[in-house]
Amino acid sequence: MAGMFMNDTLIASKELPKRLVAFGHAFRTEAGSSGSENRGIYRLHQFSKVELFAVTRADIDESNKMLDEIRELEEDLFTQLGLCFRVLDMPTEELGAPAYRKFDMEAWMPGLEKWGEISSCSSCTDYQARRLNIRHKEEYNQKGNLQFAHTLNGTACAVPRMIISILETFQNEDGSVTIPEVLRPYMMGMEAPIAFFYGDVTYLNT
Template sequence: MVLDLDLFRVDKGGNPDLIRETQEKRFKDPGLVDQLVKADSEWRRCRFRADNLNKLKNLCSKTIGEKMKKKEPVGDDDSVPENVLNFDDLTADTLANLKVSQIKNVRLLIDEAILKCDAERLKLEAERFENLREIGNLLHPSVPISNDEGVLVFLEQALIQFALRTLASRNYVPIYTPFFMRKEVMQEVAQLSQFDEELYKVIGKGSEKSDDNSYDEKYLIATSEQPIAALHRDEWLRPEDLPIKYAGLSTCFRQEVGSHGRDTRGIFRVHQFEKIEQFVYSSPHDNKSWEMFEEMIATAEEFYQSLGIPYHIVNIVSGSLNHAASKKLDLEAWFPGSGAFRELVSCSNCTD
């Protein structure tokens, strides 16, 4: 998820300064905002020029058609007058004074200019998107600013059932998510850093055909929120159907790159685990998403209170928020073995 480009465009009511401020509060590079604004400005200029060039090309074709209809001589002079080479000043009156052969040559030159402009536009588009992916969501004002066998099988299953039934009683729809996601879909829901530090990549044959030598890239999910976030991909959700509440059950897989030597006592930092997820598609209007945000963390608190597990709530500082979150609260439970509070629940509002 990325920010709306109009937020960077002053003429569209955007405020780049607010996004720069958010980057600084996250202790991230605010220069990315300036790079994006510059690339977007050049992209819009390039697109405007391409649109004008296409109009000129159509004007050339129209003028040729009119001259052919009047049976004017085509001519054998394909030279282009110097005053015509400035496409910004090219008009219908200027073209009317040229031979058909000359206008055809002008049209070819316009085609070349369009191709050059399109190539520049695609380059700027890629640069703009890369910057956009690295810029975090706008921070909520309340975020603090600062730069962590046997019978147990049945116990785990009982906890899973208890969690699912707790959420089902609150109108959450239980959903068992797939283990794999296609690369093109995972790219839309995961952070760039997750591909290097968290996600496992699986490569298999592209199809079941014996003569097919292509390969297909998939990724093991790190959380059920990834497939649930893609569940309504390319769909339009009606306001009257919101909120849509899912209780995701999944096996999660994480590389935990960079965690060597941390939390070595007990079964804590593992590469595979089961997880229950609250995931809600909520209306962004009338404070509905923030009301749901408070409801979700309250549900998590009630669940841990029912289990008699000591905990506290931590409002995550801006520098530790991922790019998608506007605000995140962690429920940290007390782990007697390590003598510390550890995160068991993360509740985020990703706004749009």
């Protein structure tokens, strides 16, 4: 989404912050490695996700506030789903080159018997903006006083990891899965619990 603002984009400061959300596909080369963590859908070559993106003024307090806003949105999503999760304020040695600060969200995954990353959010301050030439100033017709904007991003939902977290968190002793209450309005009239088998799906409530 940062590319939407590239090529000498000039934004009036009064129009900031800008918030965007998009659904798209990610492609990774890490799939196919050996080890139990890489079996199933935990690591895939291609997966779908919902991504959050924001642009703020070149003010560290404003971009820090926006990072907290994105983190709180993600926390609210996982709380409503009833997941057992934790938030990690990542140390500097775990940050990629663009990131000024990053939070990782991890859910407890009983099948792996460990915490697994389900989301993250980062502030890149002006790292991306300098390379994409995303700038802002008080007014379009004002001379000078151009500043590189701050950009932030977050993964609201990586679909395969979310499926793992929901199925493992809400699986019952008989193998059925209780659908989180917040998702039931979107289940086309189906009610929990649902029993999953290889092949056809059998619904315990029918």
